[in-house]
Amino acid sequence: MTQRPRTDRPRGRRRTDPARRVAYDTLRAVHAADGYANLVLSDLLAERRLDPRDAAFATELAHGTLRREGTYDRILVRASGRGLDTLQPAVVDVLRLGAHQLLGMRVPTHAAVGATVDLAAAAVGERVTGVVNAVLRKVAAQDLEGWLDDVAGGVTGLEALALRAHHPAWIARAFEEVLGDETGAALDADNASPRTTLVVRPGLYERAGLVAAGAVPTPYSPYGAVWTGNPTDLEPVRDGRVGVQDEGSQLVVLALSRVPAPAGPWLDLCAGPGGKTALLAGLAAAAGDPLLAAERQPHRARLVRSALRAYPEGPRLVVAADGTRPAWAPATFARVLADVPCTGLGALRRRPEARWRRRESDLADLVPLQLALLRTAVASATPGGAVAYVTCSPHRAETEQVVAEVLAEGDVEVVDVPALLPEVPDAARGPYLQLWPQRHGTDAMFCAILRRRAGADPR
Numbered sequence: 001m002t003q004r005p006r007t008d009r010p011r012g013r014r015r016t017d018p019a020r021r022v023a024y025d026t027l028r029a030v031h032a033a034d035g036y037a038n039l040v041l042s043d044l045l046a047e048r049r050l051d052p053r054d055a056a057f058a059t060e061l062a063h064g065t066l067r068r069e070g071t072y073d074r075i076l077v078r079a080s081g082r083g084l085d086t087l088q089p090a091v092v093d094v095l096r097l098g099a100h101q102l103l104g105m106r107v108p109t110h111a112a113v114g115a116t117v118d119l120a121a122a123a124v125g126e127r128v129t130g131v132v133n134a135v136l137r138k139v140a141a142q143d144l145e146g147w148l149d150d151v152a153g154g155v156t157g158l159e160a161l162a163l164r165a166h167h168p169a170w171i172a173r174a175f176e177e178v179l180g181d182e183t184g185a186a187l188d189a190d191n192a193s194p195r196t197t198l199v200v201r202p203g204l205y206e207r208a209g210l211v212a213a214g215a216v217p218t219p220y221s222p223y224g225a226v227w228t229g230n231p232t233d234l235e236p237v238r239d240g241r242v243g244v245q246d247e248g249s250q251l252v253v254l255a256l257s258r259v260p261a262p263a264g265p266w267l268d269l270c271a272g273p274g275g276k277t278a279l280l281a282g283l284a285a286a287a288g289d290p291l292l293a294a295e296r297q298p299h300r301a302r303l304v305r306s307a308l309r310a311y312p313e314g315p316r317l318v319v320a321a322d323g324t325r326p327a328w329a330p331a332t333f334a335r336v337l338a339d340v341p342c343t344g345l346g347a348l349r350r351r352p353e354a355r356w357r358r359r360e361s362d363l364a365d366l367v368p369l370q371l372a373l374l375r376t377a378v379a380s381a382t383p384g385g386a387v388a389y390v391t392c393s394p395h396r397a398e399t400e401q402v403v404a405e406v407l408a409e410g411d412v413e414v415v416d417v418p419a420l421l422p423e424v425p426d427a428a429r430g431p432y433l434q435l436w437p438q439r440h441g442t443d444a445m446f447c448a449i450l451r452r453r454a455g456a457d458p459r
């Protein structure tokens with residue numbers, strides 16, 4: 001990141017830098033209101049109308065701080081000599097932002113400390129400026145590598161790798177179970193900012209139009225293109241003919257559309273917020289099949305309807321319905337997408353706060369829900385129909401183990417997903433699809449496709 005010039009504050013009063021204030025307000029929304037950084041930041045940038053350079057600085061400051069939050073917290077404890085729970089949460093967020101400027105961005109010490117003290121005064125109060133100044137001066141005494149050596153202590157092996165890659169150890173362990181020696185590369189890939197990937201809605205727009213506007217075609221999905229800049233600058237994005245969607249999400253939908261299956265309606269079981277639904281809708285329409293999209297939460301069901309707004313009236317229905325208590329008859333659908341709630345460990349690049357918000361204990365609630373939803377998906381499929389079980393997580397408990405439990409119940413058989421996407425290299429996890437940011441430049445999407453046996457009980 002190129003350093004932004006800092007305007008010296010007028011003598012006798014403090015001036016708060018607007019980019020730093022946006023980053024601070026983003027962190028407060030994330031920590032105090034469980035906000036999602038990408039959504040909060042986008043809203044704040046639109047509201048406050050920062051120029052592109054300031055917006056880029058605010059984005060790096062907010063997202064970079066959140067990605068490294070656990071690391072910075074350990075450094076701040078060491079530098080301050082006190083637990084962070086002895087400080088106001090707002091002060092802790094100010095200190096985190098200062099630490100990232102000092103250790104993760106090319107901001108000179110005097111500018112990083114001075115501007116962060118000004119921010120503390122404006123956002124929290126003059127009374128906290130002394131402690132903010134003192135702690136950040138101590139942080140500035142070493143570079144990041146020096147601090148990592150300091151806080152690592154006797155930690156070795158995978159825990160040391162996780163610390164230096166700014167991940168909780170439990171996430172590093174989950175990756176290592178699947179990746180082995182490639183774990184370090186996967187953790188590093190999580191720390192890179194993802195590119196903006198667009199998807200055309202089949203039947204509404206052609207990828208060639210995006211390429212003509214300056215986008216670069218995605219390497220694997222025939223519907224995707226990489227865009228540099230603000231997607232809403234493009235008219236087809238504004239009117240819904242094009243959406244923003246990671247290429248990995250496009251590929252799991254493409255796989256379901258390619259598997260041989262009977263003619264008949266399609267079901268998106270957990271449809272919100274609607275990105276995959278919008279792609280499914282175009283593919284189902286091309287096949288001449290209707291689509292039902294179900295989403296438990298009414299406000300997310302409204303987002304699904306919005307994602308479909310550019311399509312003309314047709315055989316599509318969006319309902320607010322709980323996928324574990326289906327509002328439709330069993331054995332109804334030829335193709336079912338079950339993109340289930342998960343830990344989101346595969347999307348840590350674009351959800352910078354998630355690695356520190358999630359806990360390994362979350363699996364105790366998520367896995368039973370995932371099992372229930374996959375069972376509903378199987379029961380909803382016609383004999384011979386196909387079910388795609390999708391997670392944005394590579395964790396074994398959410399992927400192979402869930403599928404294995406349903407397979408053991410005997411109503412389904414496995415489809416070889418990598419064979420459906422031969423253009424995607426090095427993505428086989430047995431018969432399942434596993435994408436990775438360090439290999440494919442996508443989120444770490446997992447996809448298993450099951451076919452309901454022809455003789456399965458339709459009840």
